[in-house]
Amino acid sequence: MAREQLEVLNALDVAKTQLYHFTAIVIAGMGFFTDAYDLFCISLVTKLLGRIYYHEDGYPKPGTLPPNVSAAVNGVAFCGTLAGQLFFGWLGDKMGRKRVYGMTLMIMVICSIASGLSFGKDPKSVMVTLCFFRFWLGFGIGGDYPLSATIMSEYANKKTRGAFIAAVFAMQGFGIMAGGVFAIIVSAAFKASYPAPAYEVDALGSTVSQADYLWRIILMFGAIPAALTYYWRMKMPETARYTALVAKNAKQAAADMSKVLQVEIEAEQEKVASTTEPKGAFGLFSKEFLRRHGLHLLGTTSTWFLLDIAFYSQNLFQKDIFSAIGWLPKAKTMNAIEEVYKIARAQTLIALCSTVPGYWFTVAFIDKVGRFAIQLMGFFFMTVFMFALAIPYNHWTHKENRIGFVIMYSLTFFFANFGPNATTFVVPAEIFPARLRSTCHGISAASGKAGAMVGAFGFLYAAQSKDRTLTDKGYPPGIGVKNSLIVLGVVNFLGMMFTFLVPESKGKSLEEMSRENEEEMEMEMESRPPVVMT
Numbered sequence: 457m458a459r460e461q462l463e464v465l466n467a468l469d470v471a472k473t474q475l476y477h478f479t480a481i482v483i484a485g486m487g488f489f490t491d492a493y494d495l496f497c498i499s500l501v502t503k504l505l506g507r508i509y510y511h512e513d514g515y516p517k518p519g520t521l522p523p524n525v526s527a528a529v530n531g532v533a534f535c536g537t538l539a540g541q542l543f544f545g546w547l548g549d550k551m552g553r554k555r556v557y558g559m560t561l562m563i564m565v566i567c568s569i570a571s572g573l574s575f576g577k578d579p580k581s582v583m584v585t586l587c588f589f590r591f592w593l594g595f596g597i598g599g600d601y602p603l604s605a606t607i608m609s610e611y612a613n614k615k616t617r618g619a620f621i622a623a624v625f626a627m628q629g630f631g632i633m634a635g636g637v638f639a640i641i642v643s644a645a646f647k648a649s650y651p652a653p654a655y656e657v658d659a660l661g662s663t664v665s666q667a668d669y670l671w672r673i674i675l676m677f678g679a680i681p682a683a684l685t686y687y688w689r690m691k692m693p694e695t696a697r698y699t700a701l702v703a704k705n706a707k708q709a710a711a712d713m714s715k716v717l718q719v720e721i722e723a724e725q726e727k728v729a730s731t732t733e734p735k736g737a738f739g740l741f742s743k744e745f746l747r748r749h750g751l752h753l754l755g756t757t758s759t760w761f762l763l764d765i766a767f768y769s770q771n772l773f774q775k776d777i778f779s780a781i782g783w784l785p786k787a788k789t790m791n792a793i794e795e796v797y798k799i800a801r802a803q804t805l806i807a808l809c810s811t812v813p814g815y816w817f818t819v820a821f822i823d824k825v826g827r828f829a830i831q832l833m834g835f836f837f838m839t840v841f842m843f844a845l846a847i848p849y850n851h852w853t854h855k856e857n858r859i860g861f862v863i864m865y866s867l868t869f870f871f872a873n874f875g876p877n878a879t880t881f882v883v884p885a886e887i888f889p890a891r892l893r894s895t896c897h898g899i900s901a902a903s904g905k906a907g908a909m910v911g912a913f914g915f916l917y918a919a920q921s922k923d924r925t926l927t928d929k930g931y932p933p934g935i936g937v938k939n940s941l942i943v944l945g946v947v948n949f950l951g952m953m954f955t956f957l958v959p960e961s962k963g964k965s966l967e968e969m970s971r972e973n974e975e976e977m978e979m980e981m982e983s984r985p986p987v988v989m990t
Contacts, residue, residue: 464696464710464721469614469965476716480611481620483692484604485627486685490564491597492631494678495533498590500639500800501671502526507792508667509579525583531912532587533594534768538905540598545898547599549891552703553607554694560603561686563596565679572676598905602898605885609893610695614965618822621882626815629873633812636804639674643797646670667792697966701890740892748971752887753896755957757903759831760880762951764907765914766838766944767872770865810866814873826962827879828955834875835952841868842945849938876951879958880904886961889970 506521521529540560547556570589576582604624612620646666693716699709710721738744822830841864845852852861880900888896961969 462700462706464700464706464713465965465967467713467717467719467721468611468696471613471717473613473616474717477612477616477620479688480608480692481623483685483688484608484624486681487561487564487600487604487627487689488625489627489631489634490568490678490682490685491600492628493635493681494564494568494593494597494675495537496632497635497639497674497678498530498533500635500796500803501674502529503799504667504671504792504796505529505583507795508671509582527913528587529583529590531909533590533597534905534908534912536591536594536596537598537601538594538902538909540595541601541898541902541905542598543595543898544599545602545895545901548603548606548894548898549702552694552698553603553610553894554689554692556599557603557607557689557692558686560596560599561682561689563599564593564682565686567593567596568679568682569676572672572674574672598898598901601881601901602885602894605881605897606894607692607695609885609966610697610890614963616823617886618827618882618962619819621885622815622819622822622878625878625881626812626819626873629807629812629815633804633807635674636800636807638677639796639800640804642670642673643793643800646793647797670793670796697890740895745892749888749896751957752959753899755954755959756880756884756887756896756900758954759835759876759951759958760884760900760904761907762947762954763835763872763876763880764904765911765947766842766868766951767877767911768908769911769914769940769944770868770872806862806866806869810870811873814870814875815878817870817874818878821874822879822882823962826960827883828958828960830874831876831879831883831955831958832952834871834873834877834879835948835955837871838868838875839945839948839952841865841871842941842948846938846941846945849941876955883958883961886966887959887969890966893966893970 502521506526507519510521510525511519544556544560567589571586571593574582574586574589576585605621608621608624609617646669693712694703694708696709696713699705699712714721738748818830845861845864845868851857884897884900885893959969
C-alpha cells in the first residue's frame with residue numbers, strides 16, 4: 457500500500473499548464489540550444505581547419521585534417537560531456553539542482569569563448585589548445601543534461617510532463633539549425649568582403665588570414681545564448697521534490713511552490729519527517745536498487761548508447777556523406793570560405809526539414825501515444841531507412857538519384873528525433889527515485905555520449921575508402937560509406953530490441969514510477985516491532 461502523497465507534490469502533479477511551465481522550458485531549453493550549437497558547430501569548420509593549418513605538401517592529403525586530428529577535434533567534447541554528465545549528475549543529487557545549475561552554464565560561456573581564441577605557434581599546438589578548451593566546454597554541457605531533465609520533470613504536472621521535458625530537449629534542434637544559419641551568414645559576409653580565388657591559390661594561403669577569423673567567430677558565438685540565460689537560472693527556486701524528499705524541508709518546498717503556483721500549500725513537515733530517512737534509503741549500488749531499477753537502468757543506458765552511435769555519426773559526418781554522393785561539390789572547386797557556406801547550407805536544410813520537425817512531433821504526441829511506442833517506432837524506421845540507403849548504395853551515387861538519397865537520409869533524422877533521441881532523454885528523468893534521479897539520468901546520458909564517441913571516432917575511420925595510396929601514407933583502411941551505413945542499421949535494430957527493457961511512464965506521477973511511496977511504507981513496516989501473539 458502506498459503512502460498518501462505530500463500536498464505540495466500533488467499540487468505539482470495536478471497543476472494546470474501555467475506561465476511558470478513555459479518559463480522553465482525556455483530557461484532550461486536555452487541551455488540545450490547552446491549545447492547543440494557548441495557540439496555540432498565544429499562539424500561546420502573541420503574542413504576549414506584542414507585548409508588553414510594542413511595545406512602544405514608535407515601532409516598525406518594537403519588541405520584536409522589527418523584522421524587522428526579530425527577525430528580528436530570532433531570527439532574530444534564528447535569525452536568532456538561524458539565526464540560532466542557523471543559528475544554533475546551526482547552533484548545535483550548531493551547539493552541540489554539549482555546550486556549546480558549555474559556552474560555548468562558559466563563553464564560553457566568561458567570555454568566557448570576560449571575555444572575561439574585557441575592559439576599556438578604551429579598547427580599541432582593550435583589543435584591541442586582547441587581540443588583542451590572543447591573538452592571543458594563538453595564538461596559544462598554534460599552537466600546540463602541531467603540537471604535540465606530533472607528540473608523540468610520535477611516542475612511539471614503528470615499529464616503533460618513528457619511534452620515539457622521533450623520541449624526542453626527540442627531546443628537542441630533549434631541549436632543545430634542556428635549553427636548552420638549563423639555559419640551561412642558569417643561565411644556569406646566574408647565572401648562578400650574578400651573575393652574568393654581558386655582553391656589552388658587558396659591552398660597557398662592567400663585567404664588564410666580571413667578564413668582563420670571565420671571559424672573562431674562561429675565557435676565563440678555559442679557563448680551568447682548561454683550568458684543571456686544565467687540570470688534567470690539563478691532566479692529559479694529549487695525543485696519541490698528535491699527540497700521535500702531529499703533535503704526534508706517541507707516548509708521551504710511549500711513556500712517555493714506557493715509562489716510559483718500562486719496557491720496556498722500546507723507545509724506538512726510532520727509527514728516529511730516520517731518518510732524515509734537518508735540512512736535507511738537504499739543506494740545506487742545496493743541489491744535493492746538492482747532489484748527495483750536494475751533492468752530500467754540497463755534499458756536507459758543501452759538504448760541511449762546505441763542511439764547516439766547512429767545519431768552523432770550522422771550529424772558529425774553529414775558533409776562526408778554528401779560529398780561521397782556528390783551532393784556537395786569537390787573541395788578543389790571551392791575556396792575555404794565558400795566550402796563552409798555550402799556545408800552549412802546543406803546541414804541547415806536537413807535540420808529545417810527533418811531534425812526540428814522530428815523533435816516537435818515528439819512534443820505533440822509523447823503524452824498521447826507514450827514513450828515506449830515512440831521509441832520503438834523511431835528505432836524501427838531508422839533501421840529501415842539505413843538499410844534502404846546502404847544496400848542499393850551505388851544506385852544513390854548517380855547524379856539523378858541524389859535528391860532521393862537526401863530525402864531518405866533526412867527521414868532517418870526525422871525518426872531519430874520523433875523517436876529515441878527524445879525519449880532516451882525523457883524517460884530517465886521520470887523512473888528513478890528523487891535522491892538518485894539526477895545521478896541515474898547522468899549515467900544514462902554518459903552512456904549515450906560513450907556511443908557518440910564510438911560514432912565520432914569509429915565512423916571517421918570506417919567511412920574512409922580503401923585507397924591504397926592513403927593506407928601507404930599511414931591512414932588506416934576503411935570499410936567505405938556503404939558498409940558504415942549497414943553497421944548503423946544493425947545498431948538501430950539492437951536499439952529497438954533493448955527498448956523492451958524501458959517502462960512506460962505516461963500519465964503516472966514521479967513517485968508512482970519510482971515507487972518511492974511504496975518504499976516509504978515498506979521501510980515503516982520493517983521498523984515496527986514484531987507483533988507477539990499470546
